[in-house]
Amino acid sequence: MPDEIKLKSFEAGHQFMTQDKINQYIYVINKGIVKCFLTEENGRDYIVAFLGEGEIIGELELIRKIPNICSVTALVETEVFQIGKTYFAQCLENEKYLNQIFLNDLASRLEQTVRRASYQQIYPVEYTMLKLLLLSRNQAIDISKKDLADYLAIPVRSLNRAIQQLRSKKIIPEDQLLGINISETEVKKILQQFEEKI
Numbered sequence: 001m002p003d004e005i006k007l008k009s010f011e012a013g014h015q016f017m018t019q020d021k022i023n024q025y026i027y028v029i030n031k032g033i034v035k036c037f038l039t040e041e042n043g044r045d046y047i048v049a050f051l052g053e054g055e056i057i058g059e060l061e062l063i064r065k066i067p068n069i070c071s072v073t074a075l076v077e078t079e080v081f082q083i084g085k086t087y088f089a090q091c092l093e094n095e096k097y098l099n100q101i102f103l104n105d106l107a108s109r110l111e112q113t114v115r116r117a118s119y120q121q122i123y124p125v126e127y128t129m130l131k132l133l134l135l136s137r138n139q140a141i142d143i144s145k146k147d148l149a150d151y152l153a154i155p156v157r158s159l160n161r162a163i164q165q166l167r168s169k170k171i172i173p174e175d176q177l178l179g180i181n182i183s184e185t186e187v188k189k190i191l192q193q194f195e196e197k198i
Contacts, residue, residue: 004087032078
């Protein structure tokens with residue numbers, strides 16, 4: 001591995017990129033999950049994305065030559081390849097295959113953003129919340145109420161109402177904060193019912 005690429009480990013809760021700061025590295029997640037979030041002028045956080053294995057962080061800032069758009073924090077113990085920006089830019093310039101990987105990552109991220117925006121416009125909060133809870137269960141990570149509310153761009157109070165509705169339908173157990181109580185197949189059926197109502 002070239003000297004410009006280092007394998008780094010971050011404990012859960014470690015913030016390794018800070019919004020509006022200049023960063024000297026691009027990160028590729030080797031294992032783990034991170035949250036990318038914006039802090040608005042009023043102090044409220046908005047989670048832009050949860051990213052996992054194989055995803056790139058810091059590439060937009062490199063292309064646009066701007067400070068970090070988001071802060072990034074490890075949700076679980078996370079391992080990343082830390083790549084110097086200058087070296088990464090040289091690789092992009094000289095390696096066609098790397099450009100293809102990079103473009104695919106950007107296109108995938110854009111597609112996810114568009115889908116998420118449409119879900120939030122078309123479906124009720126419970127729909128998007130179920131999709132995220134299913135993902136968190138499948139990835140074996142705990143997402144806090146605050147992070148869930150920040151991702152859905154709603155106040156915690158609205159999230160609590162949505163949780164109560166899902167508890168009344170026996171989807172979320174009464175004795176747990178968020179965990180899903182039913183099988184993935186059943187959750188997918190419930191999601192399909194939401195889709196059929198639209």
